[in-house]
Amino acid sequence: MKKTIDFIKDKIKITPEIGIVLGSGLGDFADSIEEKIEIPFTEIPDFPVSTVKGHDGKLIFGNINGKEVCIMKGRIHFYEGYDISDVVFPIKVIAELGVKTLIVTNAAGGVNTDFEPGDLMIITDHINLMGKNPLIGPNDESVGPRFLDMTNLYDRDLVELAEKAGKDLNVKTQKGVYMYFTGPSYETAAEVRMARILGADAAGMSTVPEVIIARHRGLKILGISTITNMGTGVLDKPLDHTEVVEVGKEVSGKFTDLLNKIIEDM
Ligand code: HPA
Numbered sequence: 001m002k003k004t005i006d007f008i009k010d011k012i013k014i015t016p017e018i019g020i021v022l023g024s025g026l027g028d029f030a031d032s033i034e035e036k037i038e039i040p041f042t043e044i045p046d047f048p049v050s051t052v053k054g055h056d057g058k059l060i061f062g063n064i065n066g067k068e069v070c071i072m073k074g075r076i077h078f079y080e081g082y083d084i085s086d087v088v089f090p091i092k093v094i095a096e097l098g099v100k101t102l103i104v105t106n107a108a109g110g111v112n113t114d115f116e117p118g119d120l121m122i123i124t125d126h127i128n129l130m131g132k133n134p135l136i137g138p139n140d141e142s143v144g145p146r147f148l149d150m151t152n153l154y155d156r157d158l159v160e161l162a163e164k165a166g167k168d169l170n171v172k173t174q175k176g177v178y179m180y181f182t183g184p185s186y187e188t189a190a191e192v193r194m195a196r197i198l199g200a201d202a203a204g205m206s207t208v209p210e211v212i213i214a215r216h217r218g219l220k221i222l223g224i225s226t227i228t229n230m231g232t233g234v235l236d237k238p239l240d241h242t243e244v245v246e247v248g249k250e251v252s253g254k255f256t257d258l259l260n261k262i263i264e265d266m
Helices: 002-011 027-032 084-096 156-169 189-197 208-216 241-250 252-265
Strands: 018-022 034-040 058-064 067-073 101-110 120-128 173-180 202-204 220-230
Touching: 002 034, 002 084, 018 027, 018 084, 027 058, 027 067, 027 252, 067 084, 084 208, 101 208, 101 241, 101 252, 120 156, 120 208, 120 252, 156 173, 156 220, 156 252, 173 208, 173 220, 189 202, 202 220, 208 220, 220 241, 220 252, 241 252
Parallel strands: 018 067, 018 101, 101 220, 120 173, 173 202
Antiparallel strands: 034 058, 058 067, 101 202, 120 220
8 A cells, every 4th residue: 555655646746635436437527627647547556457448547636626636537346356455445545645525426227216317316325235345354443443333424415515516507416325236247127126125226336345445434425326227127128338338428518517516515
């Protein structure tokens, strides 16, 4: 970790206060950043490198609406075959760089039948169906507690702020619970029905391990899902990753506007 942090600190002159993880197809947001310094994951010592299409991996540092930010463009997924400790390594780095608030974004399937593809969902809570937890193993008490409290995990004030930002911009937002499946196969129709019965509104393959580590480091968390498709079985049509990326691109304008306004209002 020290090697990683020293390498990054040597390249940047700022202490970022906000970290942003950009999900599938949402990478265009990083274009709006000013005074940017880009560091490809491949250049950073010990940093895991993503293999997924639409996830060209870079850390981007700069300024958005007067706030110093660190953007992670492209993330590591458990389904790529990485150890869970690799999946969350970048979040540990972001926290170590001084970030106090983490905005995590992702593409997700709509489980709530009131949702439509293209909706933006502010995450109010999550269900970890992974059967694993990134905190398993020895705990460093100097970092965070062994038995981590998950109350108000997705910060209520930030949920409210994001909802208000949507209203101000006339961008429709939904709110709901994100359920994490490891993937990479999409859910079955029965799993989507189960998710709905258990109280989920969206299903996705990321975010949850990262959020657990961010909470362990004491960061405030805001999560936004782009509903790129309806979950399996909701519509009578097969799911296709190309479509997930396409819908991500289609919503990129309103997603960027919303994220910019949220950061401005923080
Ligand atoms: N399920 C899981 N992850 C996803 C989906 C989905 O339907 N769409 C985009 N990411």
